[in-house]
Amino acid sequence: MDLNELAHLLTRIESEAAGAVSEARTADALRAAESKITKGPLAEAMKSIKSFAAEERGQAGQNINKTKQLIAEKFAAAMDALRAAGVASERKSASDFDPTLPPARTLRGGLHPVTIVQREVERIFSSLGFAVVGGPEMETEFYNFEALNIPAMHPARDAQDTFWLTNGWLLRTHTSPCQVRAMLRYGPPIRVIAPGRCFRYEAIDASHENTFYQLEGLLIDKDISIAHLIAFMKLLLREVFHRDVKVRLRPGFFPFVEPGFELDMSCAICDGKGCPTCKRSGWVEILPCGMVHPNVLRHGKIDPHEYTGFAFGLGLTRLAMMKYGVGDIRILNSGDLRGIVQPERLGGAKV
Ligand code: FA5
Numbered sequence: 001m002d003l004n005e006l007a008h009l010l011t012r013i014e015s016e017a018a019g020a021v022s023e024a025r026t027a028d029a030l031r032a033a034e035s036k037i038t039k040g041p042l043a044e045a046m047k048s049i050k051s052f053a054a055e056e057r058g059q060a061g062q063n064i065n066k067t068k069q070l071i072a073e074k075f076a077a078a079m080d081a082l083r084a085a086g087v088a089s090e091r092k093s094a095s096d097f098d099p100t101l102p103p104a105r106t107l108r109g110g111l112h113p114v115t116i117v118q119r120e121v122e123r124i125f126s127s128l129g130f131a132v133v134g135g136p137e138m139e140t141e142f143y144n145f146e147a148l149n150i151p152a153m154h155p156a157r158d159a160q161d162t163f164w165l166t167n168g169w170l171l172r173t174h175t176s177p178c179q180v181r182a183m184l185r186y187g188p189p190i191r192v193i194a195p196g197r198c199f200r201y202e203a204i205d206a207s208h209e210n211t212f213y214q215l216e217g218l219l220i221d222k223d224i225s226i227a228h229l230i231a232f233m234k235l236l237l238r239e240v241f242h243r244d245v246k247v248r249l250r251p252g253f254f255p256f257v258e259p260g261f262e263l264d265m266s267c268a269i270c271d272g273k274g275c276p277t278c279k280r281s282g283w284v285e286i287l288p289c290g291m292v293h294p295n296v297l298r299h300g301k302i303d304p305h306e307y308t309g310f311a312f313g314l315g316l317t318r319l320a321m322m323k324y325g326v327g328d329i330r331i332l333n334s335g336d337l338r339g340i341v342q343p344e345r346l347g348g349a350k351v
Contacts, residue, residue, distance in 0.1 A: 001048050001051050001052060002052070002053075002056065003052075003056055003059060003060060003063070006045070006048070006052075006060055006063060006064070007063070009041070009045055010045065010063060010064065010067040012041075013037065013041045013042060013045065013067060013071070014067060014070060014071065016037060016041065017033075017034075017037050017071045017074055017075070018074065020033035020034075020036075020037065021033070021074055021075060021078045024078065026082070027079060027082055027083075030075060030078055030079055030082065033075075034071070034072075034075040037071060038068070038071070042064070042067070042068055042071070045064050045067075046064055048060075049061055049064070107337065112332070113320040113323070113324050113326070113332065114213050114316055114317055114320045114332060116320070117240065117316060117319050117320040117323055118195045118213065118215065118316055120239075120240055121193070121195070121215055121236065121240065121314065121316070121319075122193065122195065124235075124236060124239045124240070125191075125193045125217065125236075128191070128232075128235075129191050130191040130192055130193050130217070130219075131191065131192050131193075132192070132193055132194075132195070133178060133181075133182055133192045133193070133194050134178075134194060134195075134196060135172070135175065135177055135178040135181055135194055135196060136172070137171060137172055137196065137197055137199070138165060138169050138170070138171060138172070139169060139170055139171070139172040139177050140168075140169055140170075141168065141169070141170060143172075143177035143180055143181060144162075144170060144172050144173060144174075144176075144177045145157060146299075147177070147179075147180040147296065147299040147300075148176055148177070148179070148180070148255065148256040148296060148299075149255040149256045149293050149295045149296055150255050150256070154255065156253075156254070156255050160173035160174065160200060161173075161200065161201040161202075162199055162200055162201055163199055163201060171198075171199035172196075172198055172199065173198055173199065173200050174198050174214055174216075174313055175194050175195070175196050175198060175214040175215065175216035175313060176216055176256060176311070176313055178192070178194035178196075178216050178218075179216065179218050179256070179292070179296065179300070179311055180296065180299050180300045182194070182218055182300075183218075183220070183297070183299075183300025183301065183302055184300055184301060187301075187302070188220045188221065188302050188306075188307045189220055189221040189222075189307070190218055190219065190220040190221075190309070191218075191219050191221075192217075192218050193215055193216065193217045193218075194215070194216040194217075194218075195213065195214070195215040195216075195316060196213065196214065196215075196216075197211060197212070197213055198211075198212055198213065198214050199211055200212075204330065205276075206276045206277045206327065206328045206329060206330075207277050207278070207279070207284070207318065207321075207329055208329065209317065209329050209330065209332075209333055211333060212315070212316075212317040212318075212329070213315075213316035213317045214313050214314060214315060214316055215313075215314040215316045216311065216312070216313055216314075217232075217289075217310075217311060217312045217313075217314065218292070218309065218310075218311045219232070219309050219310055219311075220292065220297070220302065220307050220308070220309030221307065221308075221309065222306065222307060222308075223308070224291075224307075224308045224309050224310060225291075225308070226259070226291060226310070228310060229261075229289055229290075229291065229310035229312070230249070232310070232312075233247075233263055233287055233289060233312065234247070236287075236314070237265065237287075240319065240323065241322075241323065245265050245266070246265065246266035246272065247263055247264065247265050247266070248263075248264050248283060249261050249262070249263050250262050250264070252288050252290070254288060254290060255293065256290075256292070256293050256295075256296045256311070257289070257290025257291055257292060257293055257310075257311060258290065258291060258293045258294075259290055259291060260288070260289070260290035260291075261288065261289050261290055262285055262287075262288050263286065263287035263288065263289060263312075264283040264284060264285050264286060264287075265283070265284055265286050265287075265322060266282065266283060266284075267281075267282055267283060267284050267322070268284075268321075268322040268323070268325060269321070269322075269325060269327045270282070275327070276327070276328075277321070277327050277328070284318060284322060285315065285318075286314065286315050286318050286319060286322070287312055287313075287314050287315070288312065288313050289310060289311065289312035289313070290310065290311065290312075291308060291309070291310050292308070292309040292310065292311050297309070317329060317332060320332065
């Protein structure tokens with residue numbers, strides 16, 4: 001090779017470097033392109049020095065080094081320009097941040113509406129001297145039915161079909177089994193409430209679920225009458241709704257009370273006009289109650305000639321629906337936030 005040919009080669013290498021610089025979009029791409037040129041054609045040019053005549057070698061070396069330096073400067077300048085562009089774009093996105101904007105809206109968790117109503121009823125009855133007790137969700141046939149004056153083959157069992165376990169127990173259909181459990185455990189006089197989850201093999205609709213909450217109440221003492229029962233029920237609804245609620249009392253049959261009543265409240269979803277929640281009747285069954293049947297007292301080892309009492313089975317889930325205007329019971333067992341965000345946020349809106 002002579003100096004003339006070398007000059008052509010170096011010009012070609014320089015223009016190859018210029019093309020690579022203009023194509024590279026990232027620092028990594030720039031570094032890769034520079035290494036490819038220095039280790040490739042430039043290194044080859046260095047090796048070719050051996051083939052020059054002795055008097056031209058010095059000049060050839062100088063020319064190659066000049067090109068080497070030129071290419072290194074080109075890549076360094078391109079790297080600086082890339083860095084400057086990155087900083088500028090970071091600055092721009094930082095200037096898009098507006099610290100005066102309100103934060104993204106987040107939903108705060110809270111207690112379930114049924115839990116809130118349950119606690120409210122517990123507070124009311126605690127202040128009246130009632131103890132809050134519990135009972136098992138898996139119950140025996142004895143406490144769920146027999147002790148409540150509902151023997152096998154009694155037609156009342158049809159109204160409360162349930163899920164039976166392989167050991168002969170069942171998922172309780174109501175909180176009433178807590179009655180005889182409390183009688184046997186505490187003896188008279190008794191003032192207890194027992195909130196809890198119940199299960200039924202149920203045709204589901206806007207007001208019926210297979211899993212729902214009730215709150216049992218039981219008061220046993222001497223000379224307790226229906227007047228006491230009605231006074232307590234009215235007080236309960238007034239305290240929960242913070243106003244007088246329109247109610248109706250009608251005879252109701254439950255084998256474990258005599259006499260028995262159904263206490264219904266005017267439907268809060270339609271203001272008593274009739275809707276799917278109240279099955280178009282304008283009334284919602286919420287608080288069945290009655291005077292404890294003597295047979296039940298006997299099962300609880302209490303003498304019915306000495307003591308009388310009343311019991312009620314408040315539909316807690318339905319009470320929550322009425323209080324917060326939730327028109328479909330299924331919303332309360334679902335993950336639908338319209339039904340389970342803080343009830344204050346529902347603002348009385350009908351869901
Ligand atoms: C009973 O369960 C009786 N143990 C109540 C009772 C207790 C009567 C003490 C007398 C003395 P009932 O089946 O009507 O009764 O249910 C009571 C309340 O639970 C109903 O008024 C209703 O508010 C609620 N309830 C009943 N079934 C369901 C259901 N499938 N889904 C949601 N709530 C229900």
